[in-house]
Amino acid sequence: MPPKILVVTGDAAESLEVLYPYQRLREEGYEVDIAAPARKTLRFVVHDFEPGFDTYTEKPGYTWPADLAFSEVDPGAYAALVIPGGRAPEYLRNDPELRKILKAFFDADRPVAQICHGPLLTAAVEGLSGRRVTAYPALEMDMQTAGAHFEDAEAVVDGTLVSSRAWPDHPAWMREFLKVLRVAAPVD
DSSP states (O other), X not given: OOOEEEEEOOXXXXXXXXXHHHHHHHHTTOEEEEEESSSSEEEEEEEEOOTTOSSOEEEEEEXXXXXXXXXXXXXXXXXXXXXXXXXXXXHHTXXXXXXXXXXXXXXXXXXXXXXXXXXXXXXHTTOOTTOEEOOOGGGHHHHHHTTOEEOOSSEEEETTEEEESSGGGHHHHHHHHHHHHHHHSOOO
């Protein structure tokens, strides 16, 4: 049986930041589950960069079913964790079931890939203190407040933690995460 990867997300997650790693990891032979606050159809969004806007814009994106509710997740059954961005992390960080999951991955030093606003979740469980990370650039101060050293780069690897800024950096992010995964949880 191939190693399992858990993606934690919710409504208003960035479509590409959920579906790109989901498909890429499946392509590599991993089994991938998506967990959310409840088993339901999630409504993702599309964040884009348009001339004349001071920040990204948001439009409706894809819908996708959650395989599990956070309360149903056994973190020990998963070799690694993926944390997409979008707006979902700003409310998901308040979910006590999700914080238990996140803490279990950090306590066991299992691979974690986070992107965009995803590091708001790892900051909520004090998983960034003393770590090198990147995130959506507007989160630089949040990362520093969480005790992290922020780097504005496509992908930053700190041990088993792999961070990226946003969906334009997917190739670098997944390339680095797969290097970590192939050592920690190789597919037979």
